[in-house]
Amino acid sequence: MRIFTAVFAIASGLIVLLGYFFPNQLEPLRLFLVDWAVIIAGMAVLVGVANLAFVQMEKIRTRQKNGSYSALLVLSLIVTFGLGLVFGPQHQIMRLAMDAVIFPVEASLMAILAVTLIYASIRLFRRRADAMTVLFLIVAVLFLLAIMPTPFGPIPGDWIVLEFAGMFSRGGARGLLIGVALGTLLTGLRVLFGIDRPYGGN
Amino acid sequence: MSVALSIIVLAALLLIGLTVLRRRSPAVLRTIEAYDRLNRAVGLAVESGRRLHISLGRGNLFTARGGSALAGLAMLRRLSEQTSLSDRPPIVTSGDASLAILSQDTLQSGYRAAGAEEQYRFTTGRLTGLTPFSFAAGTMPAMHDENVSANVLIGDLGSESALLAEAADREDSELIATSDNLSAQSVFYATSRDPLIGEELFAAGAYVGAGASHEASLQTQDILRWLVILAILGGAVLKLLGFSFQ
Numbered sequence: 186m187r188i189f190t191a192v193f194a195i196a197s198g199l200i201v202l203l204g205y206f207f208p209n210q211l212e213p214l215r216l217f218l219v220d221w222a223v224i225i226a227g228m229a230v231l232v233g234v235a236n237l238a239f240v241q242m243e244k245i246r247t248r249q250k251n252g253s254y255s256a257l258l259v260l261s262l263i264v265t266f267g268l269g270l271v272f273g274p275q276h277q278i279m280r281l282a283m284d285a286v287i288f289p290v291e292a293s294l295m296a297i298l299a300v301t302l303i304y305a306s307i308r309l310f311r312r313r314a315d316a317m318t319v320l321f322l323i324v325a326v327l328f329l330l331a332i333m334p335t336p337f338g339p340i341p342g343d344w345i346v347l348e349f350a351g352m353f354s355r356g357g358a359r360g361l362l363i364g365v366a367l368g369t370l371l372t373g374l375r376v377l378f379g380i381d382r383p384y385g386g387n
Numbered sequence: 388m389s390v391a392l393s394i395i396v397l398a399a400l401l402l403i404g405l406t407v408l409r410r411r412s413p414a415v416l417r418t419i420e421a422y423d424r425l426n427r428a429v430g431l432a433v434e435s436g437r438r439l440h441i442s443l444g445r446g447n448l449f450t451a452r453g454g455s456a457l458a459g460l461a462m463l464r465r466l467s468e469q470t471s472l473s474d475r476p477p478i479v480t481s482g483d484a485s486l487a488i489l490s491q492d493t494l495q496s497g498y499r500a501a502g503a504e505e506q507y508r509f510t511t512g513r514l515t516g517l518t519p520f521s522f523a524a525g526t527m528p529a530m531h532d533e534n535v536s537a538n539v540l541i542g543d544l545g546s547e548s549a550l551l552a553e554a555a556d557r558e559d560s561e562l563i564a565t566s567d568n569l570s571a572q573s574v575f576y577a578t579s580r581d582p583l584i585g586e587e588l589f590a591a592g593a594y595v596g597a598g599a600s601h602e603a604s605l606q607t608q609d610i611l612r613w614l615v616i617l618a619i620l621g622g623a624v625l626k627l628l629g630f631s632f633q
């Protein structure tokens with residue numbers, strides 16, 4: 186069975202990859218396999234949500250710390266899932282769940298994130314006091330000053346910061362992204378050759 | 388199109404050739420402080436009876452972000468093998484359903500390889516949320532409540548990773564963090580002791596002893612990077628001399 190899954194995964198991967206280079210011969214088969222993958226990914230979401238519910242129910246059953254939050258999560262999941270099945274995702278009640286719960290909670294977390302980042306920047310010197318840390322913080326502060334809205338309009342000379350420091354940061358970002366792309370390519374090849382088998386065949 | 392195919396074929400040939408070579412003589416890798424700390428943290432987690440928390444991020448396998456997720460899974464495979472006999476097995480969190488299923492499968496493979504498959508519990512591989520902030524909100528309690536000694540954040544994460552780094556700091560647990568996302572990399576630069584930048588994420592397998600192929604993969608990356616640098620410099624010189632690339 187393990188050999189079968191490995192052969193199937195490697196063959197599918199090769200067909201999808203080669204389908205981009207030889208569209209006339211392999212395009213229909215590539216699209217067919219991608220369609221399968223999309224359906225499986227849809228089912229994976231259901232399995233994932235079931236896993237989330239099982240983990241929380243296990244917490245309640247074994248009376249772990251903060252089990253009451255788990256109970257609230259499972260209850261909310263059942264109610265939302267039930268209402269979604271009965272009324273459909275576009276119904277007013279479902280939209281209310283998004284507008285009144287999900288969006289405000291995520292916005293609050295975004296606000297906490299802003300404070301967390303400022304706090305982390307302040308503590309950066311305690312963690313690592315070197316020249317790169319100083320440079321990192323100076324550039325971050327200069328960029329913030331250059332792009333933030335002020336009551337007096339743009340800060341004089343903000344374009345110098347955006348152009349000059351931006352030139353270095355754009356160049357650096359491209360360098361990092363090229364490195365990441367090469368890493369992604371090699372990781373993909375390892376999976377394609379069956380060296381890494383994240384589908385349980387290893 | 389033919390250039391892309393040539394790069395893939397060259398990378399594949401280099402990977403195969405170097406894997407054969409590395410099986411005969413293992414590579415000498417430069418020291419990366421964060422991976423040294425990770426290897427120490429694995430040993431300490433087993434000895435102290437606390438557990439490892441590995442977060443694989445939200446990398447969807449149907450997008451280009453899937454590469455970092457696969458690199459995270461390769462590292463997870465090795466870590467699960469090393470820590471499966473611990474009193475408290477590692478927990479894995481992710482923000483993508485397919486990735487959560489693969490993490491369970493990878494954990495099980497690690498347990499099987501260590502001869503401890505009966506110890507495996509599917510609840511140790513968890514989906515904690517499907518949006519960036521719900522993923523962070525779902526992962527933080529795991530870092531807080533599960534007696535975690537070290538957190539490994541590896542994969543596609545965004546700025547929400549600051550909340551996870553802060554949670555690790557509050558719990559006074561080790562943090563080894565790396566991502567393919569530039570926002571997350573800058574966050575980790577500010578929040579972790581030894582940040583891993585750029586493609587260092589993809590070196591994870593080689594540094595946790597995942598085998599010759601991972602070392603070969605790292606060397607192939609280095610060779611390709613030098614070729615890219617030469618191509619950029621060559622292109623700049625040719626452009627300066629008046630050659631057109633249209």
